[in-house]
Amino acid sequence: MDTFERLLKVCDAVFEGQIDISVIKPETLLREDLSINSIGLLYMAMAVEEEFGIKFNNDDFIDIKTVADVIRIIEGKVS
Amino acid sequence: MKNKWFINLFLGLTKLTGYIPALIFFKPRIYREKGVKKRLPKSFILVSNHKSLLDFALCLVIFPFRTIRFLMAEVLYNKGKFFSFLLNAWGGIKVEREGRDFSFVADSLEVLDDGGIVGIFPEGRLPVGGKPWPFTTSTAFIATNTDTPIVPIYTDGNYGIFKRANVCIGEPFYLTDYCKEGLNEEEQLQNLTNALEKKVYSLKSEIDKKKHRLFDIRHLPMDIARLVCSGLPLILRIKRRTPEGEKYRKKIKGGAIIAANHTSFADPFIVGVTFWYRRLYFLVAEIVMKGKLRSTLLKGVGAIKIDRNSADIEAVNKSVQKLKEGYLLTVFPQGGIHREDDIDTVKSGAVLMAIRAGVPIIAMHILPRKRWYNMRTVVIGKTIYPQDFCQRKIPSTTDINNITEALFKELNRCKNANNQDK
Numbered sequence: 158m159d160t161f162e163r164l165l166k167v168c169d170a171v172f173e174g175q176i177d178i179s180v181i182k183p184e185t186l187l188r189e190d191l192s193i194n195s196i197g198l199l200y201m202a203m204a205v206e207e208e209f210g211i212k213f214n215n216d217d218f219i220d221i222k223t224v225a226d227v228i229r230i231i232e233g234k235v236s
Numbered sequence: 237m238k239n240k241w242f243i244n245l246f247l248g249l250t251k252l253t254g255y256i257p258a259l260i261f262f263k264p265r266i267y268r269e270k271g272v273k274k275r276l277p278k279s280f281i282l283v284s285n286h287k288s289l290l291d292f293a294l295c296l297v298i299f300p301f302r303t304i305r306f307l308m309a310e311v312l313y314n315k316g317k318f319f320s321f322l323l324n325a326w327g328g329i330k331v332e333r334e335g336r337d338f339s340f341v342a343d344s345l346e347v348l349d350d351g352g353i354v355g356i357f358p359e360g361r362l363p364v365g366g367k368p369w370p371f372t373t374s375t376a377f378i379a380t381n382t383d384t385p386i387v388p389i390y391t392d393g394n395y396g397i398f399k400r401a402n403v404c405i406g407e408p409f410y411l412t413d414y415c416k417e418g419l420n421e422e423e424q425l426q427n428l429t430n431a432l433e434k435k436v437y438s439l440k441s442e443i444d445k446k447k448h449r450l451f452d453i454r455h456l457p458m459d460i461a462r463l464v465c466s467g468l469p470l471i472l473r474i475k476r477r478t479p480e481g482e483k484y485r486k487k488i489k490g491g492a493i494i495a496a497n498h499t500s501f502a503d504p505f506i507v508g509v510t511f512w513y514r515r516l517y518f519l520v521a522e523i524v525m526k527g528k529l530r531s532t533l534l535k536g537v538g539a540i541k542i543d544r545n546s547a548d549i550e551a552v553n554k555s556v557q558k559l560k561e562g563y564l565l566t567v568f569p570q571g572g573i574h575r576e577d578d579i580d581t582v583k584s585g586a587v588l589m590a591i592r593a594g595v596p597i598i599a600m601h602i603l604p605r606k607r608w609y610n611m612r613t614v615v616i617g618k619t620i621y622p623q624d625f626c627q628r629k630i631p632s633t634t635d636i637n638n639i640t641e642a643l644f645k646e647l648n649r650c651k652n653a654n655n656q657d658k
Contacts, residue, residue, distance in 0.1 A: 199588060
């Protein structure tokens with residue numbers, strides 16, 4: 158399972174039924190397209206931390222706009 | 237290199253030269269489980285959780301007069317000839333984790349039969365992202381094939397020049413005492429491994445208990461604040477009530493979030509006075525923490541800075557950590573001061589933290605004071621357990637919204653009860 162698929166799995170668990178994960182693509186915007194607010198983003202980040210065994214810091218959130226940004230940060234931290 | 241005298245000599249020299257620097261580095265705080273004698277058996281299996289490569293060095297510091305032969309992974313032996321020589325000279329027993337070479341079992345049994353000590357990190361590898369690995373069954377296999385007790389230890393892995401390691405030594409026990417009847421060999425080994433894992437991790441609570449002593453030098457500013465707060469009820473004259481109008485007598489134990497309304501800057505003091513018997517952390521807005529002196533003072537008494545305008549994951553993670561350690565955290569879920577005492581919305585950050593830390597939320601209403609000599613009344617509502625609202629292992633955002641709604645209702649119930657009392 159690659160990072161994108163694992164991320165989708167996390168999103169599915171966190172936003173159960175509120176987000177249609179089949180429409181999520183790497184270029185999807187988190188706030189505008191998926192309507193994820195800051196609490197949702199925080200909760201997703203914490204679930205991602207647990208799934209991938211990484212730790213985010215506040216600077217990471219400055220760059221996060223799309224799903225691809227999240228994947229890039231995860232892969233950077235995992236490697 | 238199985239020469240006993242050489243290993244003793246080399247380890248002795250290592251301890252002689254490295255003991256004081258290692259002691260300064262680790263500054264270990266050693267706790268013992270209740271009833272554990274300082275004098276341990278002559279021969280035993282030392283079982284510890286694995287936090288870092290330095291766990292080995294820490295064990296040398298904790299047991300300076302004992303020769304412990306540690307099981308060491310093959311990857312360490314592949315880091316060059318010199319390092320391999322060092323590991324052998326320190327008495328390492330090589331373990332092929334992926335292969336089928338079980339000679340380490342025979343080597344360990346030989347050491348134990350000879351009256352020695354074998355050290356094992358049953359997780360077999362270092363944790364990834366702070367998540368420990370499950371224990372492997374080899375320790376249980378060795379323990380059941382010898383007549384030596386196990387001494388469990390737990391380390392919190394807090395190593396560093398400006399940190400201090402906390403270690404708890406458990407009571408020696410025989411793993412065979414945990415055997416269950418009617419299990420086949422494989423199931424029995426798994427059962428014993430689970431018992432061992434439980435035993436090692438139960439020592440963590442001993443460390444946590446000691447951390448929450450009534451007064452602690454590490455929390456000196458916070459304890460001075462508590463000492464002041466313990467006398468404040470007389471000055472501020474605070475009445476604690478339940479929404480049913482009875483006197484609030486419950487003592488809160490363990491980690492919990494206190495979610496209170498926020499009508500003035502005095503509210504943190506009121507919460508401090510109400511729960512003066514506990515160490516309290518506060519979530520404080522970034523704007524209040526401006527200035528070095530103010531920031532240092534507030535941090536000393538337990539303030540955790542949070543940026544309300546962004547997703548401040550560092551503050552959330554720090555708060556979750558404190559809650560997991562068993563502290564109380566005060567949150568004002570309205571997100572700022574509301575002088576009119578109107579609780580029309582509450583933010584879900586407190587709920588998010590409670591879910592992540594697995595702690596309850598306690599709603600509290602502080603009645604705003606009209607004049608300085610008025611008596612303050614606080615109404616403390618029923619405890620909200622987030623797990624009661626979650627159907628699945630990983631709660632969804634819908635669960636968060638439901639818990640936030642429950643908190644909102646409880647806060648308003650407390651507010652109504654408080655206003656009726658007035």
